[in-house]
Amino acid sequence: MRLREEQIAAIYRRYRRRLNSFFMRAFRVSEQDAEELTQDTFVRFLQALDEYRGDAEWAFLEKVARSVGYNRVRSAHAKKRGEGIKPVEIDDPGLIGVEPAAPHEPDFVERQHQAQQRQRLYAAIDGLPPGQRQCLQLWLDEFKYDEIAVTLRISQDAVKSRIRDAKRLLRERLGEEPTIPGGDE
Amino acid sequence: MITKSEWQSANRQLMADRREQLGDPPTAEELQDYMDGKLPAEEEERIRELLVCYPDLARSLAEPFPTQPGFFELYLPSIYRTVAVAAAAVALVFGFMLWRNQQEVTDPRVSWKAVTLMPDGARGIEQPIVLEPETDYLLAPAILDQQRFPEYRVELVNVTTQPHRLVWSGTRERRDDDTFVVDVQRDFLRRGRYQLLVYGVEGSRRERLASYSIRVP
Numbered sequence: 255m256r257l258r259e260e261q262i263a264a265i266y267r268r269y270r271r272r273l274n275s276f277f278m279r280a281f282r283v284s285e286q287d288a289e290e291l292t293q294d295t296f297v298r299f300l301q302a303l304d305e306y307r308g309d310a311e312w313a314f315l316e317k318v319a320r321s322v323g324y325n326r327v328r329s330a331h332a333k334k335r336g337e338g339i340k341p342v343e344i345d346d347p348g349l350i351g352v353e354p355a356a357p358h359e360p361d362f363v364e365r366q367h368q369a370q371q372r373q374r375l376y377a378a379i380d381g382l383p384p385g386q387r388q389c390l391q392l393w394l395d396e397f398k399y400d401e402i403a404v405t406l407r408i409s410q411d412a413v414k415s416r417i418r419d420a421k422r423l424l425r426e427r428l429g430e431e432p433t434i435p436g437g438d439e
Numbered sequence: 440m441i442t443k444s445e446w447q448s449a450n451r452q453l454m455a456d457r458r459e460q461l462g463d464p465p466t467a468e469e470l471q472d473y474m475d476g477k478l479p480a481e482e483e484e485r486i487r488e489l490l491v492c493y494p495d496l497a498r499s500l501a502e503p504f505p506t507q508p509g510f511f512e513l514y515l516p517s518i519y520r521t522v523a524v525a526a527a528a529v530a531l532v533f534g535f536m537l538w539r540n541q542q543e544v545t546d547p548r549v550s551w552k553a554v555t556l557m558p559d560g561a562r563g564i565e566q567p568i569v570l571e572p573e574t575d576y577l578l579a580p581a582i583l584d585q586q587r588f589p590e591y592r593v594e595l596v597n598v599t600t601q602p603h604r605l606v607w608s609g610t611r612e613r614r615d616d617d618t619f620v621v622d623v624q625r626d627f628l629r630r631g632r633y634q635l636l637v638y639g640v641e642g643s644r645r646e647r648l649a650s651y652s653i654r655v656p
Contacts, residue, residue, distance in 0.1 A: 276505050282498075311507075320467070321471065325466075331464055368445075372445065375441065375445060375448075376452055376453050384488075394450040395454075401498070402501075407474070407476070432441070432446040
């Protein structure tokens with residue numbers, strides 16, 4: 255079944271607010287950006303009508319919306335990489351003779367200690383078996399068990415057991431295990 | 440003791456290094472296939488690794504899509520809106536009517552016109568008294584009869600119709616100047632001819648004391 259444009263407009267009016275809030279939650283974007291993504295979604299929806307079977311309007315809309323959102327994340331990362339390191343304008347006359355105040359930084363010994371500590375923890379996490387490491391990395395990034403399960407397409411029980419095993423291994427190797435206040439336990 | 444921020448700092452560094460190694464995030468199509476379980480195991484593992492080092496993408500993947508709104512969710516708000524608008528309109532109309540009513544009750548009546556009426560036969564030229572229909576009147580029919588009655592009754596009769604029709608009657612006090620006060624609002628008087636009649640009442644006896652012919656053009 256091919257939807258007519260009026261029907262698409264009706265779908266847009268019906269679902270626009272839900273899509274906006276989805277984009278704001280899922281992609282952490284502003285309301286304005288969410289509105290833009292919603293519009294993109296409906297443009298894509300309109301363009302992809304030939305693929306649409308007409309019997310699962312909502313599921314098709316989800317597919318298109320997610321696709322629009324993922325592409326945005328992808329292009330944001332690509333843009334970041336493309337920016338690289340910005341050259342400093344050393345002959346900027348505004349900078350001549352201006353000595354900015356040094357930001358507060360830990361002293362050298364402290365920085366050395368932090369770097370060593372980070373390296374030690376980095377190696378410990380990296381040395382975990384892949385399944386455990388993936389779960390632990392997302393958990394350290396404050397994902398909940400159910401979110402990790404969806405992301406890695408495994409059960410929540412598997413997530414819990416892998417994190418438990420990862421913590422045990424880290425405790426054996428470092429004498430301590432990570433704790434995230436407020437995270438799932 | 441290792442702090443939370445130290446763990447997270449090391450983790451962020453590891454994610455950044457892995458992004459460098461693994462390259463761009465998966466495409467929307469790859470993600471769709473991954474979620475649908477359509478990828479071979481090796482490819483699936485690659486996507487998994489990419490998602491771990493692109494947590495913003497992973498987070499969006501884990502965010503549930505809103506459920507499809509049902510019929511009532513879709514249409515109830517508009518039904519509510521319609522009912523609310525109708526209710527507001529009705530409230531407005533009633534509010535206005537109430538206000539009008541209040542105004543009528545509380546407004547000072549400055550347009551009353553006081554008219555002393557002489558009875559038929561005592562006005563010289565026998566012409567009916569003419570009352571303008573747009574005016575509220577305070578009629579003061581005077582009586583010349585000196586006989587006193589304990590009670591007086593005043594009636595207004597429409598004599599245009601056949602048979603004549605009593606349109607109003609009431610008891611009134613006889614004032615010191617031998618008049619009675621009858622208030623007649625403009626809405627009350629329709630075009631036609633009327634007779635105002637004053638009776639003296641004593642027990643069951645009723646005596647007609649005066650009549651006043653009135654015309655409303």
